Amino acid sequence: MSVEITRLSNGLRIVSESRKSIQTIAVGVWVDIGARHEPAALNGITHCLEHMLFKGTNRRSARDIAFEIEAVGGHMNAYTSRDNTTYYARVMKGDMELALDLLSDIVLNSTCAELELKREKEVILQEIGQAVDTPDDIVFDHLQIAAYRxxxxxxxxxxxxxTVQALTSVDLQSYLAENYTASNIVISAVGNLEHDELVRLVEEKFGGLKAGSPTRTQKARYTGGRIAEKRDLEQVHIAAAWPGCSFTHPNYYALQVYSTILGGGMSSRLFQEVREERGLAYSVYSFTSSHKDTGIFGIYAGTGPDMATEMMPVIKSEMEALARGPSDEEFTIARAQLKSGLMMALEATTSRMEQLGRQLLVFDRVLPTEEMVSKVETVSKGDVATIAASVVSSNSSSMAIIGGGNLDAITF
Structure with a gap:
């Protein structure tokens, strides 16, 4: 397996990894535009555009797009994050040209017709309603608002x-023309392919795309804060966060080890103490969320309203104990988990395609797996203790709570 990178004359980047032992190809179009690049009045336009690109082009109807990819046994999908938007397909090795033709068609030739937009906005409003009705999902949106006011x-x-209701076809077409430019796009592919053939096809289908200018990203400011929403629910959902690390921060890998020890699996401190030993929550875990310029470290727990005030001191106690340093056993387990996760991600073509695309957008290069494993191995127990102590002593926390009971009493 070897990674190859080519940059076209218009600035579009192509990255691939050839795997002759498999019979499929995963290919994605990565656009360096996400929800964080939207003006307030157009909040939701990036996600709406992601939906609309599947609703018809100058050459194909929405039905044509669906039937053509599925006629060869493939599938297409897309998703929007705060940093970027991704359109991808997985097909048999002989169908790479079709996959690229479909992907280029939706990205370059979508009509964003007003009638289709009217229908799709209703779908998105249902999606928003579903998220609101899912407290263990929407609590993370509340946490993001609290962390970055x-x-x-x-x-x-x-x-x-x-904001979604107010979007027009003209808004979408203007946003598409302004942001979906060659300098903001990476084509990533993994599978049974030849890099030169991939480059030829991308040049043919995307070579006429204007270069444009790289995305300008307003630097994030972590603010911290608290949002509590009273609801009549069986559980109270609690998400808390502290300043974390960007992808490029020197402490990025140490933070991953810390999070894994504290709440990253069934052997973690939070799972063992909060769930197994005390039965105070069904779901409890820690997590990290990183961007190019910022990041957070967080904890989520879902418990009964009458158990929340008993649970919070237990979580705090485990965080304070870890600030005194991890044990040899849990430190070894955490690093093994992270290293195996890096290696396992190489085995699935779609996840590897995503990894290559994301790394090229963030670092403008692909990180060798050996380099990432080495950085995990160089993390010391002292590094973990230092990060744990900084989290415990931080005066800049964020918290989001949804549920019943005395929400004011739920605090660290």
Whole structure:
């Protein structure tokens, strides 16, 4: 397996990894535009555009797009994050040209017809409603708002009902023309392919795309804060966060080890103490969320309203104990988990395609797996203790709570 990278004359980048032992190809179009790049009045436009690109082009109807990819046993999909938007397909090795033709068609030739937009906005409003009705999902949107007040990175990816309703076909077409430019796009592919053939096809289908200018990203400011929403629910959902690390921060890998020890699996401190030993929550875990310029470290727990005030001191106690340093056993387990996760990600073509595309957008290069494993191995127990202590002593926390009971009493 070897990674190859080519940059076209218009600035579009192509990255691939050839695997002759398999019979499929995963290919994706990565656009360096996400929800954090939206003006407030257009909140939700990136996600809406992602939907609309599948609703018809100058050459194909929405039905044509669906039937053509499935006629060869393939599938297409897309997703929007705060940092970028991804359109991808997985097909048999002989169908790479079709996959690229479909992907280029939706990205370059979508009509964003007003009638289709009217229908799709209703679908998106249903999606927003479903998220609101799922407290263990929407609590993370609330946490993002609390952590990054009055910034685009803090707003919901799906948008708000009023901003989505106000979007027009002209808005979408203008946003598409301005942001979907060659300098903002990476084509990533993994599977049974030849890099030169991939480059030829991408040049043929995307070579006429204007270069444009790289995305300008407003630097995020972590603010911290608290949002509590009273609801009549069986559980109270609690998400808390502290300043974390960007992808490029020197402590990025140490933070991953810390998070894994604290709440990253069934052997973690939070799972063992909060769930197994005390039965205070069914779901409890820690997580990290990183971007190019910022990041957060967080904890989620879902428990009964009458158990929340008993659970919070237990979580805090485990965080304080870890600040005194991890044990040899848990430190070894955490690093093994992270290293195996890196290696396992190489085995699935779609996840590897995503990894290559994301790394090229963030670092403008592909990180060798050996380099990432080495950085995990160089993390020391002292590094973990230092990060744990900085989290415990931080005066800049964020918290989002949804549920019943005395929400004011739920605090660290």
């Amino acid at each position: 009055d910034q685009s990175i803090g707003r919901a990816i799906l948008g708000e009902p009023e």
